[in-house]
Amino acid sequence: METEKLPIEDKRPxxxxxxxxxxxxxxxxxxxxxxxxxxxxRMYQESIERPEEFWGRQAEEHIxxxxxxxxxxEWDFSRIGEIDAPFVQWFIGGKLNVSHNCLDRHLTTWRRxxxxxxxxxxxxxxxxxLTYQQLHSEVNKFAxxxxxxxxxxxxxxxxxxxxxxxxxxxxxxxTRIGAIxxxxxxxxxxxxxxxxxxxxxxxxxxxxxxSFHGGRAVELKxxxxxxxxxxxxxxxxIVYKRAGVPIDMQPGRDxxxxxxxxxxxxxxxxxxxxMDAEDPLFILYTSGTTGKxxxxxxxxxxxxxxxxxxxxAIFDYKDEDIFWCSADIGWVTGHSYIVxxxxxxxxxxxxxxxxxxxxxxxRFWKIIEDYKVNIFYTAPTALRALMRLGDDWPNKHDLTSLxxxxxxxxxxxxxxxxxxxxxxxxxxxxIVDTWWQTETGGVLITPLASAIPTKPGSASAPFFGxxxxxxxxxxxxxxxxxxxxxxLTRPWPGMFRHMNNDVKNQLVKQVYFSTFPGKYYTGDxxxxxxxxxxxxxxxxxxVINVSGHRLSTAEIEHALVGHHAVAEAAVVGFPHEVKGxxxxxxxxxxx
Ligand code: AMP
Numbered sequence: 001m002e003t004e005k006l007p008i009e010d011k012r013p014x015x016x017x018x019x020x021x022x023x024x025x026x027x028x029x030x031x032x033x034x035x036x037x038x039x040x041x042r043m044y045q046e047s048i049e050r051p052e053e054f055w056g057r058q059a060e061e062h063i064x065x066x067x068x069x070x071x072x073x074e075w076d077f078s079r080i081g082e083i084d085a086p087f088v089q090w091f092i093g094g095k096l097n098v099s100h101n102c103l104d105r106h107l108t109t110w111r112r113x114x115x116x117x118x119x120x121x122x123x124x125x126x127x128x129x130l131t132y133q134q135l136h137s138e139v140n141k142f143a144x145x146x147x148x149x150x151x152x153x154x155x156x157x158x159x160x161x162x163x164x165x166x167x168x169x170x171x172x173x174x175t176r177i178g179a180i181x182x183x184x185x186x187x188x189x190x191x192x193x194x195x196x197x198x199x200x201x202x203x204x205x206x207x208x209x210x211s212f213h214g215g216r217a218v219e220l221k222x223x224x225x226x227x228x229x230x231x232x233x234x235x236x237x238i239v240y241k242r243a244g245v246p247i248d249m250q251p252g253r254d255x256x257x258x259x260x261x262x263x264x265x266x267x268x269x270x271x272x273x274x275m276d277a278e279d280p281l282f283i284l285y286t287s288g289t290t291g292k293x294x295x296x297x298x299x300x301x302x303x304x305x306x307x308x309x310x311x312x313a314i315f316d317y318k319d320e321d322i323f324w325c326s327a328d329i330g331w332v333t334g335h336s337y338i339v340x341x342x343x344x345x346x347x348x349x350x351x352x353x354x355x356x357x358x359x360x361x362x363r364f365w366k367i368i369e370d371y372k373v374n375i376f377y378t379a380p381t382a383l384r385a386l387m388r389l390g391d392d393w394p395n396k397h398d399l400t401s402l403x404x405x406x407x408x409x410x411x412x413x414x415x416x417x418x419x420x421x422x423x424x425x426x427x428x429x430x431i432v433d434t435w436w437q438t439e440t441g442g443v444l445i446t447p448l449a450s451a452i453p454t455k456p457g458s459a460s461a462p463f464f465g466x467x468x469x470x471x472x473x474x475x476x477x478x479x480x481x482x483x484x485x486x487x488l489t490r491p492w493p494g495m496f497r498h499m500n501n502d503v504k505n506q507l508v509k510q511v512y513f514s515t516f517p518g519k520y521y522t523g524d525x526x527x528x529x530x531x532x533x534x535x536x537x538x539x540x541x542x543v544i545n546v547s548g549h550r551l552s553t554a555e556i557e558h559a560l561v562g563h564h565a566v567a568e569a570a571v572v573g574f575p576h577e578v579k580g581x582x583x584x585x586x587x588x589x590x591x
Contacts (some may be wrong), residue, residue: 010400012428015421021531022421023453024430028403032316032450040451040461047464048490055305055465055493059091062308062344063301064105066274069094075491078518081509086498088491090302091277098281098304099143099176100272102343103136111319111346118322119165120367122212122354130165132346135172138165142173144266149236149255151204153178153273156283158202158234160193160220162186162211163353166240166257167329168339170206175281178273182283182295185330186211186220192293194227196285197234199295199500204236206257210243214358221247277301283500284332286438287552288511289523289542295500296438304344306442306494310463311341314432315404316449321374322401324350326364326382331549332438333408336494337377341442356382362393365424369397376424377406377434379548380416384578387419394423404449406432409548410580411536417456435459435536437522438550439512441494444468445534458533465492468534470526475516478527483537486526487519495520544573544581556583565589 013025029036034043047054052072059069070093080087106112116135119128130138151157157179161167167183174181182200184193197205207224210217221239225248228234239247240257249256260266275281281300285293311317323342327333329351342349350371356364364386368376386393405425407417412433421431431454435445445468447453447460454460462468470484471477478484499507515521525537539545542553553571560569568588576582 008398008400010426010428012400012403012426014428015425015430021453021455022431024450025428028316028430029450034313034316034448034451036451037453040448044462044464048467051465051490055090058309059094059301059305062312063096063305064101065094065096067093067095069277069301073491077491077513077520080505080513082504084504086278087505087508088495088497089278090491090493091305094277094301095274096277096301096304097176097272097275098300098340099139099172101304101308102172102175102340103132103139104272106132106346107136109346114346115348116343117165117168117349117351118371119351120353120371121164122215122358124359126353128165135169138169138261139172139176140268140270141261141266142169143176143270144268145238145260145263146173146179146204147177147270148260148266149204149238151177151179151236153275154280155179155204156200156202157181158193158197158200158205159183160186160205160207160224161240162208162213162220162242163328163351164208164240164242165351166208168343168351171282171329171335171339172343176270176272178275178279180280180282182285183330183335184285185328187213187218187330190223190226193223194230195293196295197227197231199285199293200283201233202231203233204238205234206238206240208240208242209247210245212243212353214355217243217245219245219247275300278497280497282335284335284438286332287543287550287555289552289554293552293555294507294511296496297498297500298441298494299497302493302495303441304340306492307336307341308344310442310494311337311347312345313448314434314443314446314463315375315377315406317342317345317347317375319346321403322348322350322371323375323377324352324367324371324373325377325406326352326356327377327379327408332441333377336442356386357389360393361386361389362396365394365397365399368399368402372401374401375404375406376402377408379409380407380412381410381547381579383407383412383416383420387416387423388578391423399424399426402429404432405429406434408434408436408443410545411538412457414456421456430454433457433459435524435534439496440492441496444488444492445536455533458529458535460533462534463492465490468526469519470528470534471516480530481527483525483527485516485540486522486524486534486536487516488522489519538581544583546573546576546581546583547579551583556585560585560587
């Protein structure tokens with residue numbers, strides 16, 4: 001297919017390349033939130049030499065507190081599993097509310113009428129914009145609905161919804177009343193939903209009749225109905241009508257979102273619950289080396305600060321920018337960088353309901369052009385898949401609004417990095433390859449768009465307060481360019497605090513703190529090069545990463561042997577050109 005060159009004048013400065021290293025344009029550093037490498041170094045140094053001073057100052061600058069903390073940090077990585085005490089606490093005694101930080105505090109500024117969420121539905125004609133004022137009003141109403149249904153501080157609420165604005169509305173409404181949300185990825189099976197609801201003992205489920213996926217309607221409420229037989233903790237189900245497909249509604253248990261929201265008694269302000277910095281904020285399930293998904297528990301103060309500061313510093317977000325993270329909110333990336341990080345900064349966050357190739361393979365590029373997206377954050381898998389479809393698709397679109405490009409979820413191969421740089425960024429956008437995990441809450445190893453140079457395939461440098469080490473199996477440090485295990489020696493504010501139902505942190509100890517005692521074991525392989533750049537090299541435990549989605553080999557084996565014909569199963573990953581890794585299953589059948 002021949003496409004004509006677009007007659008577009010591109011005024012963005014070039015990214016400078018010297019000896020395989022790419023430097024942010026000077027103008028970007030000068031105008032940046034972090035003004036160049038020297039400023040990053042100075043701040044990083046302070047964050048590890050005087051963490052309490054550094055994080056205390058950041059917490060005052062970025063978060064609104066009802067009550068200031070008594071102590072910034074207490075931690076002990078050495079006695080985890082022995083006693084029933086937290087292994088890390090941040091901002092002890094501090095009081096705040098996350099929805100107040102993401103919404104109310106913007107209403108007294110000019111941001112009141114700024115777009116908080118811009119939503120693009122799967123159908124191109126379906127679009128919605130919610131200003132901070134409108135989002136505030138929806139969240140308050142839904143928080144009142146939840147309270148009316150008896151949901152109180154500390155109760156768990158499962159949210160099983162596709163990528164529509166009601167998903168962040170439901171999350172923020174939970175945070176407003178102190179309920180702990182557990183978002184379950186809407187493409188998960190009934191079994192996956194059931195086990196997560198059972199583990200979290202949720203009192204309510206919020207869902208939709210169906211979701212749209214690549215032109216198909218997928219029935220979500222049906223999966224909820226199937227799960228509910230085994231989930232006696234659930235008293236209330238609230239259903240948002242997304243597709244208009246027929247569903248069963250059980251009187252007394254199931255309620256329509258639109259009817260609940262229209263009631264007179266839910267209108268108006270909902271007083272936010274005053275939460276302790278260490279009160280749980282959400283549970284998010286992730287796969288580990290053991291068969292069962294782990295309910296990672298994040299708390300309020302440290303998490304919010306980490307995602308707020310990291311969003312601003314890594315992407316160099318400016319108030320006039322449109323930020324688009326293409327992840328699903330069912331994963332931690334969506335929690336931290338579609339919902340909490342952007343909204344706490346008063347940013348405009350895009351949400352997209354569908355997939356990159358629907359209805360055509362240029363959907364991402366079309367959205368960037370249509371909405372003039374300035375910062376785009378996606379996964380290497382998506383880039384590799386789109387790269388294979390040829391440059392004509394992106395070349396049809398004006399992508400000159402872009403300034404910063406991000407990747408997350410898996411290592412990015414240099415070939416995909418360079419394609420992103422040349423074909424999407426036109427050599428004028430900074431690329432931030434961000435390494436982190438569900439457990440870490442926010443990004444930990446990354447370039448900062450305005451301050452840290454990059455090398456294709458390397459996640460560059462530690463974020464503030466993060467002290468990485470790469471070690472051999474015996475715990476000794478590796479040499480330059482020698483692969484080893486990535487460990488973290490100090491806590492960071494967004495660090496998870498528990499695993500759900502894990503008495504005395506026994507599982508936390510076993511999974512994260514026993515391989516290298518006293519240090520957090522990431523499960524990732526890594527090496528450090530001659531310039532001190534960190535290169536993440538994939539998992540070195542029994543976890544495989546397929547299309548940026550973390551899967552446990554044990555969990556897949558468990559599913560296979562659950563079939564009556566299967567005697568034994570073994571699952572391994574293999575290198576896959578597009579997905580990063582693919583799944584190989586060895587199965588022995590019964591006689
Ligand atoms: P999850 O908890 O599902 O976000 O998965 C976390 C895992 O994804 C990490 O342990 C890494 O193996 C992988 N990962 C995430 N981001 C990156 C990245 N930028 N580079 C390399 N691997 C990554």
